[in-house]
Structures are given as C-alpha cells and as structure tokens.
Amino acid sequence: MAERLANRLRELRAERELTQAALAELVGVTRKTINTVENEVFVPSTTLALKLARALGCSVETIFSLEQE
C-alpha cells in the first residue's frame, strides 16, 4: 500500500504566528521552499526537516507523519 508524507507545518507555523517568509529566514531557505513543503509538493531532506523542527521548537515527528493512501 502506498504511503505519503503528511505534515502539519502550516498549522504549527500559524500557532507560532510566523509567516512563511519569517520561518524561511529562521531555517535559511526561501519562502518558496516553505510553501512547497506546506503544500506537500516537495518532500524535504532530513537536514531541512531537522532545521524546521528546531525552528518550530518541536520534534520532526510532530511536523511530519506517514499516512496510508
């Protein structure tokens, strides 16, 4: 069965009242990258996932999860 990588990035970012641009600056990428991850168009590398978790002050598993399609 196929699995997809779901994420709660938009929700967690909104909880912290961060814009995409602000989160992008914290992580060191462009707003475009945050946008594509939030829209699940792009699966980030482990490095970027760890940076996102650090910027949001939570674990990688809090942001990302595997879901059955």
Next chain:
Amino acid sequence: MPTAADYETAERLGRKRARMLPFFAIIFLTQQASYFSGPDVNAGRPVDHIRIAAWLAMSVVLLLVLATGGGWFRSREVRALMNDEVTRVHRADAFRIGFFAAMIACIGVYLLGLFEPIGGRETVHLVMSCGIAAVLVRFGMLERRAHQDG
C-alpha cells in the same frame, strides 16, 4: 549568514527567473526556426558564421544559467538562497526531462535520416534545441508553481 535583504533579493530574483525561463525557451526555439527556414548555413557566407556563432553562444549561456541557477553577479548568500533545496530538486527533474527530450530528438533524427540525409550540424542543432528548451520549460514551470501562494 544571509541578511533580510538577501532573502528579499533571492525571492525577487527567483520569481523573475521562473517567469523568464519559458520566455527564453520561446526565443531559443524561434532562433532555431529561422536557422532551418532561412538560407543554407553551409554556404560559407560571413552572415552564416554569425548565425551559427550566435546560436552557439546562446546555447552555452543558457546551459550555464541552467547548470548554475544564474545570479552570477550577486553575493554568495543570494546565490545560495536562489539555489536552495527545492530549486536543486526542480533543476534535477528538469534535466531529466531534457535528457528524454534530447533522446526523443535523436530517435526522430535517426528515423528521418533513413529517408533524407541530415548533416551533423543540423542534427546537433535539433538535439540541443529540444534538450535545452525542454529543461527551460520544465524548470520554469516547476519554479512558477512553487512560487504561487498557497
């Protein structure tokens, strides 16, 4: 460490690049059309050498832009942001599509060559044009989609 201005510049240049890439593909293909529809370039006239040199120069510049991501006269920080993770993935995907486009062009030229002889220069033109144009369109399309708000 990139500054806030670097992020803004990278965002602006990234959007501009996404808009310009398909436009470059149109210019590039239009140039090829004039190459094939115009007088024989093998006639050895000075103007033909200029046409060939112009095509070669444009091809090399486009290849360099595609390979490096552009922004050559910007700071290292801006260039790094313009070529962040998602951009590199988009570029790799675009080159994959470009490779297949070039291979399909090769097959087309091979089949056409069975019925009508095609010179080496024309073959190189066709293969490079298909490959480069496909990369430009695909890279531009992926980048434009990524920049859309959502």
